[in-house]
Amino acid sequence: MAAADWGGKADHLAGERATAQFDVDGMKVAWAGSRHAVEVADRMACLVASDPVFRKDTRTMLSRKELFKDTLKKAAHAWKRTVELHLTEEEANLLRLYIDQPGYVDLHWVMFVPAIKGQGTEEQQKKWLTMAYKFQIIGTYAQTELGHGSNVQGLETTATFDPSTDEFIMHSPTLTSSKWWPGGLGKTSTHAVVYARLITEGKDYGIHGFIMQLRSLDDHSPLPGITIGDIGGKFGSGAYNSMDNGVMRLDHVRIPRDQMLMRLAQVTREGKYVHSDVPKQLLYGTMVYVRQTIVADASRALSRAVCIAVRYGAIRKQFGSKAGGPETQVLNYKTQQSRLFPFLASAYAFRFVGQWLKWLYTDVTQKLESKDFSTLPEAHACTAGLKSVTTSATADAIEECQKLCGGHGYLNSSGLPELFAVNLPACTYEGDNVVLLLQVARFLMKTVSQVASGKQPVGTTAYMGNIQHLMQCKSVVNTVEDWLNPAAIKEVFEARALRMAVNCAQNISKAPSQEEGFSELSPDLVEAAVAHVQLIIVTKFIEKLQEDILGHGVKEQLQKLCGIYALHLIHKHLGDFLSTGCVTARQGSLANERLGKLYAQVRPNAVALVDAFDYTDHYLGSALGRYDGDVYSALYKEAWKDPLNETVVPDGYQEHLRPLLKQQLKLSRL
Numbered sequence: 267m268a269a270a271d272w273g274g275k276a277d278h279l280a281g282e283r284a285t286a287q288f289d290v291d292g293m294k295v296a297w298a299g300s301r302h303a304v305e306v307a308d309r310m311a312c313l314v315a316s317d318p319v320f321r322k323d324t325r326t327m328l329s330r331k332e333l334f335k336d337t338l339k340k341a342a343h344a345w346k347r348t349v350e351l352h353l354t355e356e357e358a359n360l361l362r363l364y365i366d367q368p369g370y371v372d373l374h375w376v377m378f379v380p381a382i383k384g385q386g387t388e389e390q391q392k393k394w395l396t397m398a399y400k401f402q403i404i405g406t407y408a409q410t411e412l413g414h415g416s417n418v419q420g421l422e423t424t425a426t427f428d429p430s431t432d433e434f435i436m437h438s439p440t441l442t443s444s445k446w447w448p449g450g451l452g453k454t455s456t457h458a459v460v461y462a463r464l465i466t467e468g469k470d471y472g473i474h475g476f477i478m479q480l481r482s483l484d485d486h487s488p489l490p491g492i493t494i495g496d497i498g499g500k501f502g503s504g505a506y507n508s509m510d511n512g513v514m515r516l517d518h519v520r521i522p523r524d525q526m527l528m529r530l531a532q533v534t535r536e537g538k539y540v541h542s543d544v545p546k547q548l549l550y551g552t553m554v555y556v557r558q559t560i561v562a563d564a565s566r567a568l569s570r571a572v573c574i575a576v577r578y579g580a581i582r583k584q585f586g587s588k589a590g591g592p593e594t595q596v597l598n599y600k601t602q603q604s605r606l607f608p609f610l611a612s613a614y615a616f617r618f619v620g621q622w623l624k625w626l627y628t629d630v631t632q633k634l635e636s637k638d639f640s641t642l643p644e645a646h647a648c649t650a651g652l653k654s655v656t657t658s659a660t661a662d663a664i665e666e667c668q669k670l671c672g673g674h675g676y677l678n679s680s681g682l683p684e685l686f687a688v689n690l691p692a693c694t695y696e697g698d699n700v701v702l703l704l705q706v707a708r709f710l711m712k713t714v715s716q717v718a719s720g721k722q723p724v725g726t727t728a729y730m731g732n733i734q735h736l737m738q739c740k741s742v743v744n745t746v747e748d749w750l751n752p753a754a755i756k757e758v759f760e761a762r763a764l765r766m767a768v769n770c771a772q773n774i775s776k777a778p779s780q781e782e783g784f785s786e787l788s789p790d791l792v793e794a795a796v797a798h799v800q801l802i803i804v805t806k807f808i809e810k811l812q813e814d815i816l817g818h819g820v821k822e823q824l825q826k827l828c829g830i831y832a833l834h835l836i837h838k839h840l841g842d843f844l845s846t847g848c849v850t851a852r853q854g855s856l857a858n859e860r861l862g863k864l865y866a867q868v869r870p871n872a873v874a875l876v877d878a879f880d881y882t883d884h885y886l887g888s889a890l891g892r893y894d895g896d897v898y899s900a901l902y903k904e905a906w907k908d909p910l911n912e913t914v915v916p917d918g919y920q921e922h923l924r925p926l927l928k929q930q931l932k933l934s935r936l
């Protein structure tokens with residue numbers, strides 16, 4: 267582990283660690299991606315854990331104002347340390363990650379800077395990024411409005427060009443056009459990329475990005491014509507309330523023409539609209555970039571929850587053997603394993619598919635730079651689909667991990683409520699998950715129709731080219747052991763995904779119009795999209811196992827986890843596999859039998875498999891997930907930090923409790 271806050275105390279989990287059948291250091295490398303990645307992550311995690319400014323153990327007890335101020339303090343301190351220590355970009359990003367407190371800096375680095383990089387001209391990048399990189403300005407991404415989020419084309423803010431002054435007039439014409447949600451907008455950002463309808467020469471050219479200064483760089487007051495504030499408290503204590511998501515109304519605010527982001531389209535001095543020879547979808551490029559990073563966030567959040575539940579499950583004991591023997595660790599209950607180990611496997615699966623998606627994004631970006639736009643639709647479908655499936659599964663799993671930890675999981679000190687509250691909105695931001703799955707479905711329907719007209723699909727849809735075989739094949743699985751064969755697993759996932767997509771396409775073709783058919787079948791289309799995305803995740807896990815993986819027993823453990831990931835999906839979605847005729851009921855029950863055996867094999871390795879995530883106690887922030895397993899002392903200690911325990915007799919006793927008790931006592935004596 268990153269030894270940060272491990273003081274060499276008794277290791278209550280030592281027995282669990284002794285049963286591991288693999289090299290934990292080797293697994294850390296497989297998880298992180300390289301030895302270098304492990305080393306940098308360890309160093310940054312320790313830096314954060316050892317700095318008192320980054321303490322977060324009382325975070326859920328702070329008022330909104332205190333929490334917000336604490337976030338400002340941490341962000342400023344992080345920047346100071348970044349400069350003092352000359353941290354690289356990689357190190358600074360990890361530092362921010364381990365501080366683990368949503369704040370304006372996230373939007374600045376993850377959306378404002380990438381939006382300017384992707385949509386600004388070289389000149390604009392030079393001007394604005396120079397200031398942004400030095401934090402002379404703080405930026406956010408102001409797209410969503412009170413009335414529209416998913417439907418970007420429905421945004422109402424206007425940017426009307428005035429040729430007499432060479433300026434755009436930025437305006438919020440209605441209540442529903444108020445910008446609503448942008449992180450950091452409420453109280454912090456000095457600048458934003460604002461998305462608005464571009465109007466010039468009396469014509470509406472649709473949504474474009476504009477750089478706007480929002481607040482004075484002298485005293486932070488909003489500039490004339492700009493009304494700005496925070497949108498209010500959000501779900502959970504602590505959690506996303508550290509972020510000042512904001513509302514903003516614009517009243518005919520003028521900005522120079524050169525603050526329109528002009529890489530994709532320009533407005534000339536005379537007011538002529540000129541579109542570059544690039545697809546207009548590049549306007550959505552920042553969202554593609556961020557969706558890709560959210561997949562990595564999901565695997566991290568899921569692995570934290572699993573780490574807490576596995577370690578606690580090994581410590582927590584309930585009920586003894588009938589013969590009066592020792593009590594059973596709850597992790598030994600088969601029901602606990604069948605609920606928890608699929609999450610452990612999913613954490614690894616999402617991690618590897620996230621690493622692949624990062625590669626895909628880099629590859630697409632390079633192609634775009636040389637004006638090859640052919641892979642853009644696939645990049646959109648992959649980022650949208652994987653973002654949806656991984657964040658939904660993660661939110662569900664964190665909630666289930668809370669239940670897996672019983673009552674103590676419901677305490678803030680378990681770390682799980684806050685982890686849930688921070689990660690739940692990932693199902694909504696950067697595109698509502700259902701809306702994004704419908705985008706994947708649209709891509710799949712197009713691919714099916716291309717296959718029908720003889721075109722060979724490539725990339726993640728290449729399997730659809732094998733349509734003759736996949737539409738009629740029968741799984742070769744005949745024994746429990748046959749489900750160990752990656753080719754057999756892949757085939758049933760391919761057949762299920764293709765058959766579901768083809769069924770949808772056939773049913774849509776029977777509708778009066780394509781649009782009506784798509785709308786009518788949208789629940790089925792979402793399921794077909796999920797099947798396709800799960801196939802991608804399974805495939806990338808299998809491909810990972812074909813790489814050189816060093817360390818004793820590491821590959822073997824990953825093979826088991828890959829099996830669990832795939833087979834638990836077959837078990838969970840057996841209806842799909844049966845109804846599309848990909849597996850028989852018998853094969854389905856063999857898969858379940860195999861799953862049970864895999865759980866038993868993973869059990870002695872469970873604690874070591876979560877140790878390989880390499881999280882410090884500071885980052886985990888959980889009394890239940892402590893590395894040393896000293897759970898009960900930690901829970902007991904944490905309880906006394908609660909403000910309610912500051913006094914023995916609570917505030918309110920004199921005004922409310924005492925009179926009540928006295929009065930009741932008096933009445934009883936009458």
Ligand SMILES: CCCCC/C=C/C(=O)SCCNC(=O)CCNC(=O)[C@H](O)C(C)(C)COP(=O)(O)OP(=O)(O)OC[C@H]1O[C@@H](n2cnc3c(N)ncnc32)[C@H](O)[C@@H]1OP(=O)(O)O
Binds near residue numbers: 372416418695702
């Ligand atoms: C640390 C993280 C902090 C995160 C903080 C949160 C930040 C935010 O939430 S920022 C706001 C994010 N907002 C969204 O994600 C909005 C979601 N909505 C959309 O992305 C789009 O509006 C849409 C995709 C749902 C619909 O777009 P629209 O143009 O109205 O519709 P079409 O379906 O007609 O699509 C046209 C065409 O464009 C393709 N396409 C859509 N998106 C992309 C993309 N990102 N990249 C590439 N291509 C895209 C779409 O597939 C269509 O293609 P064709 O079928 O070939 O016409």
Ligand SMILES: Cc1cc2nc3c(=O)[nH]c(=O)nc-3n(C[C@H](O)[C@H](O)[C@H](O)COP(=O)(O)OP(=O)(O)OC[C@H]3O[C@@H](n4cnc5c(N)ncnc54)[C@H](O)[C@@H]3O)c2cc1C
Binds near residue numbers: 373416448449511694
């Ligand atoms: C914590 C948080 C941070 C955010 N940060 C930012 C930010 O920094 N900048 C920014 O610009 N925005 C931000 N957002 C806004 C976010 O991007 C939007 O909330 C998101 O895109 C969803 O849009 P919506 O809220 O309009 O949902 P809606 O589209 O109103 O969704 C409501 C329901 O309708 C369904 N629905 C909508 N359209 C369809 C359809 N076509 N077919 C079927 N079902 C549909 C959805 O599935 C959902 O169930 C943030 C949001 C949150 C929660």
